[in-house]
Amino acid sequence: MVLTTTSIRESEESLHCTFASRYVQEPLPKFKIPKKSMPKEAAFQIVNDELMLDGNPRLNLASFVSTWMEPECDKLIMASINKNYVDMDEYPVTTELQNRCVNMLAHLFHAPVGDDETAVGVGTVGSSEAIMLAGLAFKRKWQAKRKAEGKPFDKPNIVTGANVQVCWEKFARYFEVELKEVKLKEGYYVMDPAKAVEMVDENTICVAAILGSTLTGEFEDVKLLNELLTKKNKETGWDTPIHVDAASGGFIAPFLWPDLEWDFRLPLVKSINVSGHKYGLVYAGVGWVIWRSKEDLPDELVFHINYLGSDQPTFTLNFSKGSYQIIAQYYQLIRLGFEVITEITLNTTLCFFKSEQQLPGLYYLI
């Protein structure tokens, strides 16, 4: 092993790097900034050697995140690695590429965008941020409606399956929304739409369905959910909407099952998130959230920054972030096109089937 760690006291632990010792003699404190600088070669050697103990990303199938891109795209990434996305006046072309991606995805998900209209959506760090933003939009819309009706608006809830990814629990805890989970049962590991609709009440800000459950890859039946919820909305006078967490399935279903109705073709689906860094084939750090229309994103959540001169509307949790992920996403979409994305998707989804035993419309990613 190249690196050894000497533990004197926890706070005084230091690194001894064998190969870097041609440049440096002193051990490197582990938890304190070293007093002196060191040659760049030594810094590289030390960090590089320690990183050898990490796994090999190309062998990492956890979290379904892309670990390889073409060298041409790597070149674009290196050329834009120092661009701060939020400086939109400095990097208007990057902003434009983001807008193009948003529109491409909105069309892919059948958003009702007229020829002379632009789609409503934003690039995020991943599906987690996208879900926080979508959830906030639902919470604000619900609160505004309740306030206007003179009804209490302090106990919002969201209905999901118990199979939701942890980001939904984060959303619920961070933004003070009760998470009402439909229990799973032996042999049935996704949200049952009928049970979900039963759990909806006047405080439900939305029902979140998953297209590609993290546990099994199974698609939830969004079409049936839309039907049942439409019926309940009619009976009660509520207008509970649906969000689709298509973190994985958003880049699968449109290519493998274009006729499967899970997206904005269903009237109650008001927003959809997808991870660009999963089956969108980009390295970690990009997700997307698309709204059905302007009306579904409350104005009060959009901030207008004029940091560098012109007015730039933003709706993100962070201010500064990298640009390369957006550029890489645009590269993948135009480079591969519908045809090759479909081929890659077929190859990467090891097997898929429609189960006759389950509710109709259940599809699987893996």
Ligand SMILES: Cc1ncc(COP(=O)(O)O)c(C=O)c1O
């Ligand atoms: C269904 C689902 N939603 C959300 C997420 C979170 O996505 P991200 O890692 O892009 O934040 C995941 C990640 O595995 C997921 O599977």
